[in-house]
Amino acid sequence: MEDRQIRERPARAEAAGRGVAVRLAGITKRFGDFVAVDDLNLDIYEGEFFSLLGPSGCGKTTTLRMIAGFEEPSQGEISVAGEQVQGVPPYRRPVNTVFQSYAIFPHLNVFDNVAFGLRRAKTPKDEVASRVADACEMVQLAGFEKRKPGMLSGGQQQRVALARALVNRPKVLLLDEPLGALDLKLRKEMQLELKSLQEEVGITFVYVTHDQEEALTMSDRIAVMNEGKVQQLAGPTTLYETPANRFVAGFIGQTNVFSGTVEAADGERTTLRTREGLRVEAVARDQASPKEGEEVHAAVRPEKVRFGGSGDNVSAAEVKQVVYLGASTQYIVELEGGGKLVLYQQNAFDATGPLEGDGVSVSWDAQNCLVLGG
Amino acid sequence: MAKGWSLGLAALLAPVTLWLGLFFLVPLLFIVAYSFGTSGAYGGITLGFNPGNYLLVFDPLYLEIIVRSFGIAALTTLLCFLLGYPLAYFIVFKGRRWRNALILLVMVPFWTSLLIRAYAWVVILGGNGIANKSLQFLGITDGPVDLIFTPEAVLLGMTYSYLPFMVLPLYAALEKFDVRLKEAGKDLGASRWQTFLRVTFPLSLPGVIAGSILVFIPSSGEFVIPDLLGGSRTVMTGNLIQNQFLQSRDWAFGSALSVILGVLLLVAIMFYIRRVGTDKLEGA
Numbered sequence: 001m002e003d004r005q006i007r008e009r010p011a012r013a014e015a016a017g018r019g020v021a022v023r024l025a026g027i028t029k030r031f032g033d034f035v036a037v038d039d040l041n042l043d044i045y046e047g048e049f050f051s052l053l054g055p056s057g058c059g060k061t062t063t064l065r066m067i068a069g070f071e072e073p074s075q076g077e078i079s080v081a082g083e084q085v086q087g088v089p090p091y092r093r094p095v096n097t098v099f100q101s102y103a104i105f106p107h108l109n110v111f112d113n114v115a116f117g118l119r120r121a122k123t124p125k126d127e128v129a130s131r132v133a134d135a136c137e138m139v140q141l142a143g144f145e146k147r148k149p150g151m152l153s154g155g156q157q158q159r160v161a162l163a164r165a166l167v168n169r170p171k172v173l174l175l176d177e178p179l180g181a182l183d184l185k186l187r188k189e190m191q192l193e194l195k196s197l198q199e200e201v202g203i204t205f206v207y208v209t210h211d212q213e214e215a216l217t218m219s220d221r222i223a224v225m226n227e228g229k230v231q232q233l234a235g236p237t238t239l240y241e242t243p244a245n246r247f248v249a250g251f252i253g254q255t256n257v258f259s260g261t262v263e264a265a266d267g268e269r270t271t272l273r274t275r276e277g278l279r280v281e282a283v284a285r286d287q288a289s290p291k292e293g294e295e296v297h298a299a300v301r302p303e304k305v306r307f308g309g310s311g312d313n314v315s316a317a318e319v320k321q322v323v324y325l326g327a328s329t330q331y332i333v334e335l336e337g338g339g340k341l342v343l344y345q346q347n348a349f350d351a352t353g354p355l356e357g358d359g360v361s362v363s364w365d366a367q368n369c370l371v372l373g374g
Numbered sequence: 375m376a377k378g379w380s381l382g383l384a385a386l387l388a389p390v391t392l393w394l395g396l397f398f399l400v401p402l403l404f405i406v407a408y409s410f411g412t413s414g415a416y417g418g419i420t421l422g423f424n425p426g427n428y429l430l431v432f433d434p435l436y437l438e439i440i441v442r443s444f445g446i447a448a449l450t451t452l453l454c455f456l457l458g459y460p461l462a463y464f465i466v467f468k469g470r471r472w473r474n475a476l477i478l479l480v481m482v483p484f485w486t487s488l489l490i491r492a493y494a495w496v497v498i499l500g501g502n503g504i505a506n507k508s509l510q511f512l513g514i515t516d517g518p519v520d521l522i523f524t525p526e527a528v529l530l531g532m533t534y535s536y537l538p539f540m541v542l543p544l545y546a547a548l549e550k551f552d553v554r555l556k557e558a559g560k561d562l563g564a565s566r567w568q569t570f571l572r573v574t575f576p577l578s579l580p581g582v583i584a585g586s587i588l589v590f591i592p593s594s595g596e597f598v599i600p601d602l603l604g605g606s607r608t609v610m611t612g613n614l615i616q617n618q619f620l621q622s623r624d625w626a627f628g629s630a631l632s633v634i635l636g637v638l639l640l641v642a643i644m645f646y647i648r649r650v651g652t653d654k655l656e657g658a
Contacts, residue, residue, distance in 0.1 A: 070557055090560040103558040107576050116572070117562035164562065 008235035015084045019046040020082070021172050021204040022067055027076035029228075030063050036062040038228035040076070044172075049198050051207045051215040054225035055251070060208045063225075064174050067206065069093045076081035081171040091120075097174040100159045101181055104149045110136065110160055111145035117168040135167035137199065155186050162197075170203045179214065191217045212215060212252045216240065226246050242285055246297050246372045255299045256341050256370075258282075270371050272296055276338025281312035281366035290371060297372045302330070304368040305343040307354065312366035317341065319358045329353055333362060409629035417623040425632035436614065436631075443611040444638070446525065446600075453497055454540035454589045455582065457533070461542035462581075466551070471596035480541050488535060492602045494532050496522060499603065523605035531599040536592065540585040547581025548574075552634040583650055587643055611635050 019242065022044040029037040037059040044050045052060035053302045065071045066078060069090035078085050085093055105113050116134045123131070126216045136142050139159040149157055158178060165173055179194075195218045198205045209215050215222045216236040224239065224247075232244040243249035246257065260274035268283045270290060282298035290296045317333040320340070328344045331353065335341055341362065345353055354360050390416065409427055411419045430436065467475045483491060499505050499522040509515045521527060551574065559569035597612030604610070620627030 068561060070560075088556070089565075091563045091565055094559075097558075097561045099554055099558060099561075101554070103552065103554040105555060105558070105573060105577075116559075116564070120563035120568060168562065 136238030284371035311363040458540035543584035
């Protein structure tokens with residue numbers, strides 16, 4: 001079986017010659033005894049759509065607020081566009097923020113909200129007018145300039161927040177879960193819109209989210225964070241196909257995890273036996289091969305398991321639950337060797353799969369079953 | 375359904391309507407009626423249509439008192455604002471866990487009658503009061519100086535008395551303020567001061583308006599404080615009205631003065647709300 005290559009969409013950052021837009025060097029942030037961010041080292045490149053992804057309390061928002069200047073790191077150095085910014089107040093940093101619930105000025109109309117930053121920078125009047133008009137046009141708010149924020153929908157307020165930040169042409173745009181308050185359909189639309197907007201203006205976006213799908217949709221690179229540390233830093237495809245550890249595998253997408261003892265290890269090929277007695281063939285990537293007798297975890301994505309067929313792992317199973325999801329169907333099966341397994345099947349041409357209670361055979365390849373580090 | 379609801383509403387509103395009708399509206403109509411009457415030589419009043427009471431107000435002596443009253447009330451309002459805004463701002467944004475305790479302290483003076491607190495200032499500012507004694511002890515003055523019975527003493531007493539009326543609405547307005555708007559201001563290049571001027575202050579304007587009205591109205595009609603701290607030299611409209619009713623027994627003129635004070639206040643406040651209440655402060 002050929003070894004599938006993981007191919008990332010060529011990142012714009014690489015094409016742009018990789019100037020560093022934001023550098024975090026040894027950043028630690030403590031609130032009393034609580035360590036919110038723990039020795040973080042990160043380079044974010046110019047023109048990149050970079051996401052900080054993680055569950056709440058993982059330090060992603062704190063990191064963003066340190067770049068914006070609302071928090072000062074307890075240790076370490078931050079530079080934006082090559083300049084150190086510790087001790088520089090937010091209003092002197094070449095960054096702008098799109099806040100979580102927009103923080104639009106309720107007493108100002110759309111025009112004055114968007115013009116706020118330009119006026120503080122003493123921009124000439126006609127330039128303010130033309131740049132505000134361009135910014136409103138860009139986020140499809142032309143014609144709404146005289147409206148007060150109270151008369152706008154959530155999606156429109158979100159566009160005002162975006163225009164208000166982008167109109168200043170910041171070196172880096174910081175976005176703190178900007179789509180969190182929108183409903184699902186609008187959120188999906190805005191994701192694609194944000195991505196194409198970012199490509200259009202070419203400004204570095206640093207995007208904070210807890211929504212893995214959102215991060216996968218938009219980002220050039222994603223830093224998955226947990227407990228103040230970066231768990232893995234990679235492009236969306238790499239992150240999904242080769243998660244570095246159990247946390248990343250569980251956080252990004254759905255996965256089946258086998259925990260067991262290594263029976264045999266030959267190069268990257270690893271055989272483990274689970275507590276239930278199931279033998280699983282897996283591969284260990286990018287890390288030292290586990291030794292015999294070691295306790296490890298291996299994971300296979302639900303869509304990489306199929307009914308029938310042959311492969312490195314074949315097992316008889318009984319279908320326990322069938323969940324029809326439209327484009328695909330999710331099956332939960334109980335393996336003969338013990339343990340449950342989730343698998344997805346595309347409903348591309350027909351929607352006839354096994355039913356609950358059916359006895360089936362499932363199989364998956366060792367190369368899709370990864371031994372997880374950490 | 376709708377009928378039952380309106381019946382319930384009527385039942386709820388009846389007591390207050392009755393109360394205000396009997397004890398506010400009816401006396402007010404009496405005052406208006408009296409203001410066109412003629413006072414007898416030994417008190418008493420004959421109703422009729424006598425505009426002379428209103429013409430008397432234009433006597434320079436009385437006009438001066440009315441103008442001075444509004445001047446002192448306006449200065450009191452300004453002083454209360456200048457002292458009260460920083461105080462309310464501090465309590466809301468820097469008070470942290472002391473916030474409730476601090477705002478309670480602002481209300482503590484209400485626990486004592488205004489009259490008693492005014493007398494306290496008489497004791498403090500009097501010829502042998504601690505203010506004069508301290509000045510002499512420090513060698514700043516040789517003998518007692520006139521601290522009491524001056525316009526400044528009235529202003530001091532009124533600002534002291536009405537400060538809570540300014541602080542409380544300001545506190546209420548600032549407390550509702552979303553601190554992330556301050557961050558948004560700074561993020562968009564506004565310094566702390568600019569953020570205050572462009573964001574925090576405009577959004578606290580409802581509190582400023584409420585506070586200044588709450589201070590200005592009672593200040594304009596105040597009579598206890600000018601009586602005790604102003605003496606005969608700083609007579610205000612309130613004292614004038616009080617005199618007509620209690621000493622001169624000229625109820626007709628006293629009523630006319632009351633009506634004029636009321637109308638002037640109403641006009642002044644409407645003008646003020648028009649002026650400040652609009653969105654004039656927006657834009658650059």
